[in-house]
Amino acid sequence: MSLPHRIRRSRLSAAAAAAASLALLAACSSATESTTAEEGDGAPGEGTTAVGFIMVGPKDDFGYNQAVYEGSQVIAEEFPDLEVLTAENVPEDDTAATTMQQMIDKGAKLIFATSYGHLDAALKVAEENPDVVVVQQGNTITEDIPENSGTYFGTVYEPMYLAGIAAGASTKSDKLGYVYAFPIPQTIANINAFERGAQSVNPDAETITVSTSSWCDPGKQQAAADSLLSQGVDVLTQHQDCTATVIQAAEKAGAMTVGYHADASSLAPEGWLTGAVWDWGPLYTDIVQTVVDGDFVGSEYNDNFRVGYKTGTNPFVLAPYGPLVSEETMSEITAAQEFLGTEDGSPFVGPVYDQDGTLAIEEGVVPTYAENDAMDFFVQGVVGDLAQ
Structure with missing residues (x-):
């Protein structure tokens, strides 16, 4: 079994973005209820112009945060029409929520909160921004999972x-x-x-x-x-x-x-x-593509997603x-x-x-x-x- 069904190299052209937006708007016009967005809004993450990554440490630590940063640069290469925003040394406290909100204010409707202790801030930001997808790396959501959130990790x-x-x-x-x-x-x-x-x-x-x-x-x-x-x-x-x-x-x-x-x-x-x-590039790419396609809600990433040698391509x-x-x-x-x-x-x-x-x-x-x-x-x- 291969890792998520849409891993592929892609380029988000202006035409593709416009087509995706039209399709999503058409789909949303028939919707009567939404638990995460106000009436008239599209799918979470729709129309994003940027993707944000927050890291708990420096990007050159020969470790966890360096792997995250290297994965973020794969996104910069694979999606040249999206701005990739990164923030280093973001503590596992309210600073994380503030930093994510700053990225949202710059156009990011997809945020990767990458430290185990960033979960509370990620859920807070997701609740306050129902049109933004916030995914968290490494922890698990034990209550009901919001339609614009989820967690992901490999089998370490x-x-x-x-x-x-x-x-x-x-x-x-x-x-x-x-x-x-x-x-x-x-x-x-x-x-x-x-x-x-x-x-x-x-x-x-x-x-x-x-x-x-x-x-x-x-x-x-x-x-x-x-x-x-x-x-x-x-x-x-x-x-x-x-x-x-x-x-x-x-x-x-x-x-x-x-x-x-x-x-x-x-x-x-x-x-x-x-x-x-960590080899985050393929998994990050698929998460971004899922959001860009308007398919995040109900996807494997709108959950506590895990993959290992038994179930797919372990990152x-x-x-x-x-x-x-x-x-x-x-x-x-x-x-x-x-x-x-x-x-x-x-x-x-x-x-x-x-x-x-x-x-x-x-x-x-x-x-x-x-x-x-x-x-x-x-x-x-x-x-x-x-x-x-």
Whole structure:
């Protein structure tokens, strides 16, 4: 099954825009009721002249926000008649709503709010601007989903499982280190999948965790990396928005590294193994095209949209391999990826035990994506308590 039904290269010409507007106006003329727009308004996002992206950090962080920015530039290329507005370092508070409203005032009727904590602001802006589509990246809407909103994400822990195979096969100390921010389910699933991948090729591998309680604090990241390296860890990875500090710390210490969010192999020419990184361009393109076509309401994006190896083209992919990854390990990773795409495939096929040895997932059970997205425990082999 391929990712969303309209992924295609497109150019929004003036003629196409006019035709789309006429078609939408004709369709709207027969509508008698709308829960999101006043009578006479068109489909949410209709007539947009700009697309906005807000980022919680800098666009050159070798991580989460850089991947978002690179995806936004794909939109600039694919839709040259649309202005692409970007805002960096937007906090997860009322500032986010203010920034999105400023973009709307400049003509944007499609906004990408790209940080986990931007959801409340995104929903507020969507409510106040029923003619604007506001989509949020990474969180989920638990109440009724407005007709002009939705969330989207990839299945992040799948490539982290594959990266764990590279780490487990490469470690000499059997100690892997994981620097993470907050114990949200997504992060917990990533750590667990990484350890499970490592264990699949090296049963002695353990993953030692340290929380920074921050998405991007280089000082805390450096301290966490130093702590892990002092414990004999020889492979470092992370769930942080900005990744350069941890990667450079590993390279300086002669340790290996697994990247996250964006390809940062240039920072670790000797120790880079691989990474789990975002390729947002195709998904962003399809969301924009859906809005431009007037088809957002009732679409897969007007929901909590998720895609993984089982359901389509995961936007979270494995980065290129470094020189330390053997051909044998590459073959094992390829086989594992094929397995994850099958009905019975998952990093968490039971039996799965938690840190205390309690059976968490029974033998043979394949948890759903939704169940994995609610994970709240560390698996056996992960060292460290969940941060509070």
